Amino acid sequence: MEFYRQTKSKIAKELGTNFEKGLDSQVIQEKLAKVGPNALVEGKKKGVLQVFLEQFKDLMVIILIIAAIISAFTGSLESTLVIIVVLILNAILGTVQHVKAEKSLESLKSLSAPTAKVIRNGQKSEIEAKNLVPGDILLLEAGDMVTADGRILENASLQVNESSLTGESTNVDKLDTQFDKEVPLADRMNMVYSSSLVTYGRATVVVTATGMQTEIGKIASLMNETKERRTPLQVSLDQFSSRLATAILVLCALIFGIQMWRGQQILDSLLFAVALAVAAIPEALSSIVTIVQAMGTQKMAKENAIIKNLAAVESLGSVSVIASDKTGTLTQNKMTVEDIYIGEKVLKPQELNLSNQLHRYLLYDVVLNNDSSLSDGKAIGDPTESALLEMYRQVPGIDLGNGVLGLSEQELREHAGRLEEVPFDSDRKLMSTKHLIHTVPTIFVKGAIDVLLKRCINIRLDNDTIRPMTDEDRKKILEQNNRFSEAGLRVLAFAYKESNEELSINSENDLTFIGLVSEMDPPRQESVAAVTRAKEAGIKTVMITGDHKVTAVAIAKKIGIFTDGDMALTGLELDTLNDDELDQKIEKVSVYARVSPENKIRIVNAWQRKGRIVSMTGDGVNDAPALKKADVGVAMGITGTEVSKDAASMILADDNFATIIKAVANGRTVYENIKNAIGYLLSGNLSAIITVLFASLVGLPVPFVAVQLLFINLVTDSLPALAIGMEPGDPDILKRKPRDPKEGILNKSFVSQIAIQGLLIAIAVISAFLLGLKDSPATATTMAFSTLTFARLLHGFNCRSQHSIFKIGFKNNWYSLAAFAVGTILLALILLVPGLHSLFAVETLSMQELLIIAGLALVPTILIQISKIIRH
Ligand code: ATP
DSSP states (O other): OOGGGSOHHHHHHHHTOOTTTOBOHHHHHHHHHHHOOSOOOOOOOOOHHHHHHHTTOSHHHHHHHHHHHHHHHTTOHHHHHHHHHHHHHHHHHHHHHHHHHHHHHHHHHHHTOOEEEEEETTEEEEEEGGGOOTTOEEEEETTOBOOSEEEEEEEEEEEEEOHHHHOOOSOEEOOOOOOSSOOOGGGOTTEEOTTOEEEEEEEEEEEEEOGGGSHHHHHHTTTOOOOOOOOHHHHHHHHHHHHHHHHHHHHHHHHHHHHHHTTOOHHHHHHHHHHHHHHHOOTTHHHHHHHHHHHHHHHHHHTTEEESSTHHHHHHHTOOEEEEEIIIIIBOOOOEEEEEEETTEEEOGGGOOTTOHHHHHHHHHHHHSOOOEEETTEEESOHHHHHHHHHHHHSTTGGGTOSGGGSOHHHHHHHTOOOEEEOOOTTTOEEEEEEEETTEEEEEEEEOHHHHHTTEEEEEOTTSOEEEOOHHHHHHHHHHHHHHHHTTOEEEEEEEEEOOSOOSGGGSOSEEEEEEEEEEOOBOHHHHHHHHHHHHTTOEEEEEOSSOHHHHHHHHHHHTSSOTTOEEEEHHHHHHSOHHHHHHHTTTEEEEESOOHHHHHHHHHHHHHTTOOEEEEEOSGGGHHHHHHSSEEEEETTTOOHHHHHHOSEEETTOOHHHHHHHHHHHHHHHHHHHHHHHHHHHHHHHHHHHHHHHHHHTOOOSOOHHHHHIIIIIITHHHHHHHHTOOOOTTGGGSOOOOTTSOSSOHHHHHHHHHHHHHHHHHHHHHHHHHHTTOHHHHHHHHHHHHHHHHHHHHHHTTOSSOHHHHOSTTOHHHHHHHHHHHHHHHHHHHOHHHHHHHTOOOOOHHHHHHHHHHHHHHHHHHHHHHHHHO
16 A cells, blocks of 8 residues: 555554554554564574684684694694594684674664654553554654654654665655655655654654565665674784784795705694694684673673674773763753742742733743643653743642633643644754634743843833833843853743744744743762763863853863863854864863754864864764764763664663763773783783794704694683683773773784793793603603693783782682683693593603693793782
8 A cells, every 4th residue: 555645544444543542452462463573674694504614714714724634644633633623612612602792782782772652552652663563653753763664644844864765865844745646755745764863843653664564674675784893903803813824824834944944854844834823823812802892792781881883892992082961961850940030030939920920921931832741740751841840830829720820731731722833952942832822822932041032022021011121131131040050050031922923933033031940950979970080081071061151160060070270162152263273272171051963073073183082972863963973972871862872882771971981991991801811812822933933943843733732722721811801800990091092902012011921931831842852752742732731821810900910819800710720620631631642642741740830830920920010
């Protein structure tokens, strides 16, 4: 059925729905069972088998397979077998980790799944969008994402952005109309389509198609491929791995050449090359990164920060500016009306008088020009507006039913129904509605004082007269506004005019001023501590708000964002600065007031020009571009629009500024843990490379066989590396400066640290090898292998933190002890169970030799620990 060409009654019949009451529960269940959930079938995911096979595509693994083949030729079939078994184990491990990481991403996705407002069983409710069915009555307003296709039933200036469907980026107007002939999709103004964004206005819509039946579903089925996105860190490690692989191949060829030149047999020379290749390949590297990131995001989700884009975890670690909204993020967003300025007097709500005409007009404006509602003491809607309804209820006489104004707010709203409206938007900072008051068409306007006062020409007085507004009046009003603002109160101004003109942005002029209402929104308790922690962490917090500058500065001072010597700018002042001037001032500015969403983008750009990594919060429809532009765009889980959540890379489930700071700490810890795990793996590998190179250059026999190195790299090294990844993090992590974003993970000091530690372990291993050689080459190999394994297991403790093990202790990371214990037991089994000797090419060692091994393996760790103690 082509719904855009049908009459509404036909549509209602076809879909079996009622436009006023919506569907009832039973019908919904039946429909849901029939058409399935409202979700796009995701592109074919890789099957487990495919993931498993892909583990063998890696160049490193291919080198290992070649090593296995060479081993077979050199007569050690057992080695070949072990290599193959280990490779399969490795692939299984890789597959499990891949599936786990994928699952954890899935669960994050479901945490940020979109919702939809509907009318069902005759009542308004909010449901998960995936439960929508055709026939549902969907309520759309600015900031929503359209989650199904639908036909418009009622329209109040709805504008949507359909770029994801049509590619057209301008907003399109929607209409409640009917077409009698065929029109292309982009011109069907009476329809809305899934995945478009509501940028303005409101509408009621009947759902006509869900899931894969929607227009976007039809396109999605054509391009059913989900791309795997890799984070910058993963990409740079991939690049490092491929460079390493090339270097290894070159080195192997070189070693092979040297051995041949020495007059060795081809097969013996090959053994050297194979040992080197196996020693050098950090098999566990890439999966460790994936798994540590996945665990990090899980932890963040538990602490209310939902990561939508893995790259944000890395960026969080180097965030040095957080630009945060005030209302709801730094403050509680629990507004209460404090004082009212009306008829040149400051009054409390209880002091308003129903028989005063001026007061009555304020109350009309307060209730009628208001989209909130209070039911059972609970507020639904914008807290700024809910506070006004609470105020209305405090006025003496309201509940008594004496006269029109005695009516409850619902009754008043029914009595003077809304004829037209221009909704509030944070650019215009005004809202207007039109009603019949005693049969006279009247437009009520409320909004920010600086915008509204300019549009007032008259003032209504206490004695029920109206006269032109004088400069003296303006001065008095502004002075009062200043007094409210200095106390940190949000101020709303109220005005009206009697007029029958069609209501639009252009009719918000020639108004009559009524009064001011001030509202208190206390700072969140956690905000002050969080701002202090941010400061210690080298992060500047900047407040961005639509509120008045004086109000904003007063609150910013309370929270600790605005300190002596800081500056505050309004959006208008910002507009007068060019980029150079802004760049000069930006470090000083800690409050931006009366900003528009475009201002936000300029602020992000200016900080980014300074090379800073910026996190910015946003909740409105128009915030999406700024959220996308920021390095870490943060949306509000509770009050945020679907549009802002869609654009953000992190969502705060509790809307709380303090959660951002926790997420930064987690981001830093994840990065630190990954770095430590990488350091551990690479320094261990380096020690083996140095040993093999040394043996080759000096003309000694090959110190390890491939199986031994594989055992270390894949088994005994993986466990401590994982344990390092689980490290809970340095409690002082927020006392350090943010990481320099330009610096790669493998910076100079890190590389030299890896080199020194690798060299220390190598010296211990070479000593063991030389001592063993006095006995036999087989003993030498056994001793070298055992020392290498044990030294690397011990080295796991060194890499947990920058601090010495005596400072961090074992209690907060039992995994590291467990990893060490398991590795040591496995090594002991290899050395002590004779049946395993031939598999791993080891000999039985004497007690004295075992003690030598333990002693030598301890030396690097002792030295590294001493150096840590000295350095701190
Ligand atoms: P923040 O940016 O700190 O989150 P905000 O986004 O809530 O603040 P806006 O909602 O843009 O700020 O409000 C800016 C100004 O607009 C307020 O100071 C108030 O004067 C006015 N205002 C706020 N809400 C309404 C409303 N519903 N109707 C009319 N005017 C409003």
